[in-house]
Amino acid sequence: MPHSYLxxxxxxxxxxxxxxxxxGLGDIATTPHGKTALxxxxxxxxxxxxxxxxxxxxxxxxxxxxxxxxxxxxxxxxYEPLEYVIGRGALSAAGINLPVNKGDIAARGNLCTxxxxxxxxxxxxGRISHENAAPVIAKLDKVQIRGxxxxxxxxxxxxxxxxxxxxxxxxxxxxxDPQEVGVPPLKVVAQEKRAEKAAELMEKWIAEATKTLxxxxxxxxxxxxxxxxxxxxxxxxHAYELKAACIAEYPMYKxxxxxxxxxxxxxxxxxxxxxxxTAKKYWQDHDFFFIHIKKTDSYGEDGNxxxxxxxxxxxxxxxxxxxxxxxDVLIVTGDHSTPAAMKxxxxxxxxxxxxxxxxxxxxxxxxxxxxxxARGGLGTFPAVETMSLALAHAGRLNxxxx
Amino acid sequence: MPHSYLxxxxxxxxxxxxxxxxxGLGDIATTPHGKTALxxxxxxxxxxxxxxxxxxxxxxxxxxxxxxxxxxxxxxxxYEPLEYVIGRGALSAAGINLPVNKGDIAARGNLCTxxxxxxxxxxxxGRISHENAAPVIAKLDKVQIRGxxxxxxxxxxxxxxxxxxxxxxxxxxxxxDPQEVGVPPLKVVAQEKRAEKAAELMEKWIAEATKTLxxxxxxxxxxxxxxxxxxxxxxxxHAYELKAACIAEYPMYKxxxxxxxxxxxxxxxxxxxxxxxTAKKYWQDHDFFFIHIKKTDSYGEDGNxxxxxxxxxxxxxxxxxxxxxxxDVLIVTGDHSTPAAMKxxxxxxxxxxxxxxxxxxxxxxxxxxxxxxARGGLGTFPAVETMSLALAHAGRLNxxxx
Numbered sequence: 001m002p003h004s005y006l007x008x009x010x011x012x013x014x015x016x017x018x019x020x021x022x023x024g025l026g027d028i029a030t031t032p033h034g035k036t037a038l039x040x041x042x043x044x045x046x047x048x049x050x051x052x053x054x055x056x057x058x059x060x061x062x063x064x065x066x067x068x069x070x071x072x073x074x075x076x077x078x079y080e081p082l083e084y085v086i087g088r089g090a091l092s093a094a095g096i097n098l099p100v101n102k103g104d105i106a107a108r109g110n111l112c113t114x115x116x117x118x119x120x121x122x123x124x125x126g127r128i129s130h131e132n133a134a135p136v137i138a139k140l141d142k143v144q145i146r147g148x149x150x151x152x153x154x155x156x157x158x159x160x161x162x163x164x165x166x167x168x169x170x171x172x173x174x175x176x177d178p179q180e181v182g183v184p185p186l187k188v189v190a191q192e193k194r195a196e197k198a199a200e201l202m203e204k205w206i207a208e209a210t211k212t213l214x215x216x217x218x219x220x221x222x223x224x225x226x227x228x229x230x231x232x233x234x235x236x237x238h239a240y241e242l243k244a245a246c247i248a249e250y251p252m253y254k255x256x257x258x259x260x261x262x263x264x265x266x267x268x269x270x271x272x273x274x275x276x277x278t279a280k281k282y283w284q285d286h287d288f289f290f291i292h293i294k295k296t297d298s299y300g301e302d303g304n305x306x307x308x309x310x311x312x313x314x315x316x317x318x319x320x321x322x323x324x325x326x327x328d329v330l331i332v333t334g335d336h337s338t339p340a341a342m343k344x345x346x347x348x349x350x351x352x353x354x355x356x357x358x359x360x361x362x363x364x365x366x367x368x369x370x371x372x373x374a375r376g377g378l379g380t381f382p383a384v385e386t387m388s389l390a391l392a393h394a395g396r397l398n399x400x401x402x
Numbered sequence: 403m404p405h406s407y408l409x410x411x412x413x414x415x416x417x418x419x420x421x422x423x424x425x426g427l428g429d430i431a432t433t434p435h436g437k438t439a440l441x442x443x444x445x446x447x448x449x450x451x452x453x454x455x456x457x458x459x460x461x462x463x464x465x466x467x468x469x470x471x472x473x474x475x476x477x478x479x480x481y482e483p484l485e486y487v488i489g490r491g492a493l494s495a496a497g498i499n500l501p502v503n504k505g506d507i508a509a510r511g512n513l514c515t516x517x518x519x520x521x522x523x524x525x526x527x528g529r530i531s532h533e534n535a536a537p538v539i540a541k542l543d544k545v546q547i548r549g550x551x552x553x554x555x556x557x558x559x560x561x562x563x564x565x566x567x568x569x570x571x572x573x574x575x576x577x578x579d580p581q582e583v584g585v586p587p588l589k590v591v592a593q594e595k596r597a598e599k600a601a602e603l604m605e606k607w608i609a610e611a612t613k614t615l616x617x618x619x620x621x622x623x624x625x626x627x628x629x630x631x632x633x634x635x636x637x638x639x640h641a642y643e644l645k646a647a648c649i650a651e652y653p654m655y656k657x658x659x660x661x662x663x664x665x666x667x668x669x670x671x672x673x674x675x676x677x678x679x680t681a682k683k684y685w686q687d688h689d690f691f692f693i694h695i696k697k698t699d700s701y702g703e704d705g706n707x708x709x710x711x712x713x714x715x716x717x718x719x720x721x722x723x724x725x726x727x728x729x730d731v732l733i734v735t736g737d738h739s740t741p742a743a744m745k746x747x748x749x750x751x752x753x754x755x756x757x758x759x760x761x762x763x764x765x766x767x768x769x770x771x772x773x774x775x776a777r778g779g780l781g782t783f784p785a786v787e788t789m790s791l792a793l794a795h796a797g798r799l800n801x802x803x804x
Contacts, residue, residue, distance in 0.1 A: 361430040361750050364773045379782025388466030392749040401470035
């Protein structure tokens with residue numbers, strides 16, 4: 001549950017909040033004259049908001065901890081990331097809108113190639129094309145065993161999600177992916193006694209399914225990993241009395257949003273402009289809009305500082321579309337840092353900007369950069385406080401105590 | 403209990419600490435050129451302290467949480483406000499120095515007017531004058547029932563406090579105030595099984611007391627709310643080895659101070675100057691002085707920025723009286739923000755200044771404002787750390803570990 005002290009204070013006043021997340025936004029410069037992606041980008045709109053609003057920086061999980069995207073977003077959404085752990089299987093299933101309910105288990109799968117002895121010789125079935133993998137995955141979807149129902153759905157190319165629906169299935173199972181070639185897929189083993197039923201059923205299904213693929217020329221096997229069940233996240237509606245929407249291009253962010261009960265909106269167009277136009281189209285239907293920009297992270301991972309800063313400029317140029325909606329609160333931040341110089345996620349604090357023209361406290365900072373955010377009026381704070389600040393600035397929290 | 407790690411470290415060295423709280427001190431400006439009350443006020447003395455001492459800003463309860471005065475002061479006093487909840491009845495009783503011990507219950511009361519059918523027609527008895535209400539409340543004080551002792555004491559005008567003293571009385575009772583007219587007062591109902599004895603006794607007393615008022619022309623009934631018992635706060639003496647005094651004009655702040663074992667001093671005069679002269683008069687008798695300035699909050703609630711800033715100036719002008727006492731530590735802060743622009747308490751961080759000429763670390767800030775405090779040397783920290791910082795700067799905490 002998000003902070004339990006919030007719920008009794010909620011005041012659903014109809015105000016509107018936008019949480020704009022540029023994935024991996026935080027960056028580093030390792031010398032005084034070096035520049036981060038935010039410092040490289042020309043961002044007149046963000047700087048104007050920075051000058052008027054309040055800056056700060058967040059610690060995504062804990063000091064020194066480099067987050068994955070799942071926990072980083074859970075924190076932004078107000079769910080203590082050390083408490084709520086979403087298994088990859090559940091996240092992947094949610095990403096393609098495949099429900100995982102209590103008692104169900106989900107896992108991610110790869111098609112693979114097995115040799116005549118049943119050893120894995122290619123963990124990705126020669127990176128088989130989406131079109132060629134589709135009928136193979138459709139075959140898997142048809143394999144059913146007594147006592148459970150199984151759904152298998154293609155994600156992209158050789159990747160799929162499997163959901164086994166039943167009663168009292170526990171997800172504490174090891175991966176069948178051996179993470180190497182020349183050995184057979186691993187057996188499903190229960191890591192806890194209560195997962196033995198699930199292990200047995202899964203083994204049975206795998207045996208049937210493997211037979212079904214026997215005459216496939218390339219994708220004659222599969223590997224499963226990340227067994228997980230419904231993480232049981234309280235919904236935004238329950239926790240915050242917010243009718244929330246997700247605007248994102250990538251399945252994983254749609255997935256984590258669905259797990260907290262957000263409506264995932266169909267995009268009206270590509271890129272930041274397309275996402276912001278989507279917010280405009282559905283503005284009347286929701287109180288809270290989570291908008292996710294992926295490419296800042298992708299370019300960061302590639303070590304492409306220029307590309308990352310161009311995406312930030314694209315967001316900046318599209319920003320008037322959001323501001324024209326006159327949100328009561330606009331937060332601009334990242335889920336974590338992905339410094340281009342490191343080509344990976346990192347633990348560094350994340351720039352944070354809150355603009356709420358009726359309630360923010362203007363600070364001394366005038367530019368939306370890491371260095372300014374470090375001196376901002378909100379100080380350095382845990383990302384899990386983001387929703388508390390959003391609700392407060394939106395007038396959605398009553399006084400605590402008399 | 404305040405932080406349990408403090409007690410083994412205490413070193414009662416006789417040094418003296420002043421905690422000067424301007425209620426609702428924090429303010430907001432929502433544009434770069436806007437001004438807060440602190441920024442509007444001319445405060446040469448505070449700015450001199452800011453230049454020499456260390457600034458910071460506090461989060462009163464949690465990020466985004468707007469505190470009531472009770473929890474905000476508990477935090478300043480070092481008591482985790484989510485853990486210690488003081489019922490209004492207990493706070494009101496303490497405010498007029500009516501003891502509430504273990505097993506007793508206290509509630510706030512209003513005289514009211516009932517019609518012939520026993521329905522409430524005026525929840526405040528026509529706002530009966532203090533003088534006219536006094537004899538009615540004195541009648542209530544005389545009503546006694548077997549098994550408990552009851553004290554009823556006037557607070558102001560139609561308002562009173564009732565304390566029922568007995569054995570094992572539990573305060574989990576609903577209010578009798580229906581919060582509307584045209585209906586009778588509510589019955590006292592136990593919200594938990596263990597409160598049934600208290601509910602029965604209170605119902606019995608109410609029946610007797612209501613009979614006694616039957617022939618009153620206006621105040622022929624009463625309504626009770628906020629049933630509470632002793633919150634059991636460890637005293638300042640026990641927690642900090644401090645002989646503490648409270649200097650405040652308003653009952654509620656005297657109340658919360660009494661609940662932590664402070665001596666409430668009689669004021670030698672009105673306003674900041676009167677309060678500071680009071681500290682001077684009793685300087686030898688105590689180690690710790692909590693001085694409370696109410697009107698910064700009152701003007702904030704009225705939306706009167708000018709009035710709020712004038713009170714700050716009044717405090718600034720009187721400050722030499724405090725400084726002449728040569729305290730070892732002087733903290734100047736608020737309990738929460740009450741931005742004049744919002745006419746209410748808010749969640750914004752609160753300006754904090756510590757001046758301890760032998761031990762503070764001078765930072766780069768030179769003016770006591772919200773914007774400077776956000777950049778101050780203490781950073782942004784929970785208000786519940788105030789006492790740890792006070793004790794440390796006063797040399798009252800030994801080293802932790804070897």
